[in-house]
Amino acid sequence: xxxxxxxxxxxxxxxxxxxxxxxxxxxxxxxxxxxxxxxxxxxxxxxxxxxxxxxxxxxxxxxxxxxxxxxxxxxxxxxxxxxxxxxxxxxxxxxxxxxxxxxxxxxxxxxxxxxxxxxxxxxxxxxxxxxxxxxxxxxxxxxxxxxxxxxxxxxxxxxxxxxxxxxxxxxxxxxxxxxxxxxxxxxxxxxxxxxxxxxxxxxxxxxxxxxxxxxxxxxxxxxxxxxxxxxxxxxxxxxxxxxxxxxxxxxxxxxxxxxxxxxxxxxxxxxxxxxxxxxxxxxxxxxxxxxxxxxxxxxxxxxxxxxxxxxxxxxx
Numbered sequence: 001x002x003x004x005x006x007x008x009x010x011x012x013x014x015x016x017x018x019x020x021x022x023x024x025x026x027x028x029x030x031x032x033x034x035x036x037x038x039x040x041x042x043x044x045x046x047x048x049x050x051x052x053x054x055x056x057x058x059x060x061x062x063x064x065x066x067x068x069x070x071x072x073x074x075x076x077x078x079x080x081x082x083x084x085x086x087x088x089x090x091x092x093x094x095x096x097x098x099x100x101x102x103x104x105x106x107x108x109x110x111x112x113x114x115x116x117x118x119x120x121x122x123x124x125x126x127x128x129x130x131x132x133x134x135x136x137x138x139x140x141x142x143x144x145x146x147x148x149x150x151x152x153x154x155x156x157x158x159x160x161x162x163x164x165x166x167x168x169x170x171x172x173x174x175x176x177x178x179x180x181x182x183x184x185x186x187x188x189x190x191x192x193x194x195x196x197x198x199x200x201x202x203x204x205x206x207x208x209x210x211x212x213x214x215x216x217x218x219x220x221x222x223x224x225x226x227x228x229x230x231x232x233x234x235x236x237x238x239x240x241x242x243x244x245x246x247x248x249x250x251x252x253x254x255x256x257x258x259x260x261x262x263x264x265x266x267x268x269x270x271x272x273x274x275x276x277x278x279x280x281x282x283x284x285x286x287x288x289x290x291x292x293x294x295x296x297x298x299x300x301x302x303x304x305x306x307x308x309x310x311x312x313x314x315x316x
Contacts, residue, residue, distance in 0.1 A: 028108065028109055028110055028111045029109060029110050029111070030110070030111050030113055031053055031054040031055045031057075031102060031104060031110050031111075031113050032053065032054040032113065033051060033052070033053045033054075033059070033100055033101075033102040033113050033114070033115040034051070034052045034053075034115060034116075035049060035050070035051055035098055035099075035100050035115045035116075035118035036049075036050045036052070036118070037049050037050040037085075038050075038088065038096075038098050038118065038120040039120060039123075040088070040089075040090050040120070040122050040123065041122070041123035042090050042092060042093035042122050042123060042124060046087040046088055046089045047087075047088050047089075047090065047120075048085055048086070048087060048088070049061055049068075049071075049085065049086040049088050049098055049100075050083060050084075050085055051074075051076070051083065051084045051085070051086070051100045051102070051115065052081050052082065052083050053076055053081075053082040053083075053084070053102050054082065055082060055102075055104050055105070055106065055110050056075075056076050056077070056078055056082050056104070056105045056106070057075075057076055057082070057102050057103050057104040057105045057106075057110075058073045058074060058075050058076070058084070058102070058103050058105075059071075059073075059074050059076065059084040059086075059100050059101065059102050059103075060072045060073060060074075060100065060101045060103070061074065061086040061088070061098070061099070061100050062098070062099040062100070063088060063090070063091070063096055063097070063098055063099075064091070064096055064097060065097070065099070068086055068088055070086075070087070071086035071087075071088070073103075074086055076102075090122040092122065093122045093123065093124035094121065094122060094124065095119055095120070095121050095122075096119070096120055096121075096122055097117045097118070097119050098117070098118045098119070098120060099114070099115060099117060099118070100114070100115040100118075101113070101114050101115070102114075102115070124301050132177055132178040132179040132294040132296070133175055133176070133177050133178070133185065133242055133244065133294050133295070133296025134175065134176050134178065134296070135173060135174070135175050135240060135242065135296050135297075135298040136173065136174040136175070137171065137172070137173050137240050137298050137300075138159045138171075138172050139159065139160065139161070139169050139170060139171055139172070139308060140157050140158060140159055140160070140169075140170045140172060141157075141158055141160060141163065141167055141168070141169070141170070142167070142168035142169070142170050142220060143157075144168070145166075145167055145168075148164065148313055148314060149164060149166045149167050149313075157212075161302075161306055161307060161308050161309060162309050162311060163223065163308075163309070163310050163311065164223075164310070164311050164312070164313055164314070165223050165224060165225065165231055165233070165310060165311070165312055165313055166223060166224050166225075166313065167223055168220055168221070168222050168223070169220065169221040169222075169223065169236075169308075170218060170219075170220050171195055171204075171206070171218060171219050171220070171221070171238075171240070172211075172216050172217070172218055173193070173206060173216060173217040173218070173240055173242070173298075174216045174217075175190075175193075175217070175242050175296060177189065177244055177294060177296075179244070179247070179250070179294055180244075180247075180251065181251050181253075181282060184215075185217075185242055185244070185296075186208055186215070187208050189244055189245050190208070190242060190243070190244060190245060191243045191244060191245045191246075191293055192241070192242070192243040193205070193206040193208070193217050193241070193242045193243075194206055194219075194240075194241055195219050195238055195239065195240050195241075196238065196239045196241070197221060197230070197236065197237070197238045198236070198237040198238070199230065199232050200221075200230060203241075204219045204220075204221065205219065206218060206219040206240075206242075207219070217242070221236075223310060230310070231310075232310065233310050233311065233312055234309060234310065235304070235307045235308065235309050236307075236308040236309065236310055238299075238300070238308065239297060239298070239299045240297065240298040240299075241295065241296070241297050242295075242296045242297075243293050243294075243295050243296075244293030244294045244295075244296075245293050246290040246291060246292060246293050247287060247290060247291040247293065248286065248287055248288070248290045249284050249285060249286050249287055250284070250285055250287055250291070251282040251283070251284055251285075252282065252283055252284075252285050253280060253281075253282055254280075254281055254282070254283055255278040255279060255280060255281055256278065256279060256281040257276045257277070257278055258276065258277060258278075258279055259274055259275070259276055260274075260275045260276060260277045
């Protein structure tokens with residue numbers, strides 16, 4: 001009777017995971033599973049999630065709690081390090097929690113294990129609103145500062161995101177309009193260009209002109225302790241807006257026939273006739289009624305450490 005009970009107990013232990021050696025039951029080992037990789041930009045090529053285990057098996061990958069299609073049973077390599085990889089297309093930008101569950105090949109000596117949640121930040125385009133107008137925005141320190149307000153590196157036209165109360169911030173904007181075949185946005189095709197800054201009552205109008213041989217839109221934000229100057233410490237929240245003029249005509253991509261030349265010499269066929277080829281060409285078509293001008297906006301999506309920030313004057 002005692003022998004029968006002992007056999008039942010050992011059999012039960014074997015069923016919940018483990019091994020029986022010489023009549024003695026041993027608990028199965030819990031392996032390790034660590035996730036890495038997964039760095040991606042939303043809308044581009046897939047990211048590779050890497051799972052590294054302490055034993056061979058298959059890994060089920062998930063993102064935001066949902067199993068990743070095609071990665072529900074990815075086999076690890078058969079030799080150490082035991083690695084499984086998953087090719088993943090993020091469904092959205094921003095922080096995403098990745099997960100993984102390992103099912104060991106040796107189910108007798110190892111139990112399944114769930115990896116610690118792994119958070120990745122899927123890249124988001126810096127461009128604020130996708131429109132036909134593409135904007136590039138940066139800020140530089142205006143010249144004229146002295147002492148503690150002078151440029152740190154001896155130059156004033158330095159792109160930076162950190163400023164001190166009393167300095168003047170210069171916004172620089174370059175823009176192109178896809179609706180106008182990528183034409184540069186300038187006063188001939190731009191109705192309005194301005195910057196809205198949180199805490200500043202009125203939008204700041206931008207002007208276009210020659211700046212040391214380069215043309216772009218600019219506006220300034222003067223900071224300081226004097227009444228009327230911007231002095232709110234911390235992140236400066238701003239939004240750039242450029243509005244194109246109404247269009248009474250549009251350029252349409254078409255083709256045209258031109259004589260084919262090779263090294264400047266006209267190509268002829270076997271009968272001595274000129275050979276022609278089609279090349280891209282734009283033609284202008286009138287539009288009535290006029291098309292409303294496109295609106296391009298830009299708001300910073302940088303990480304907090306890279307946001308435009310205003311600091312108090314340093315003290316000794």
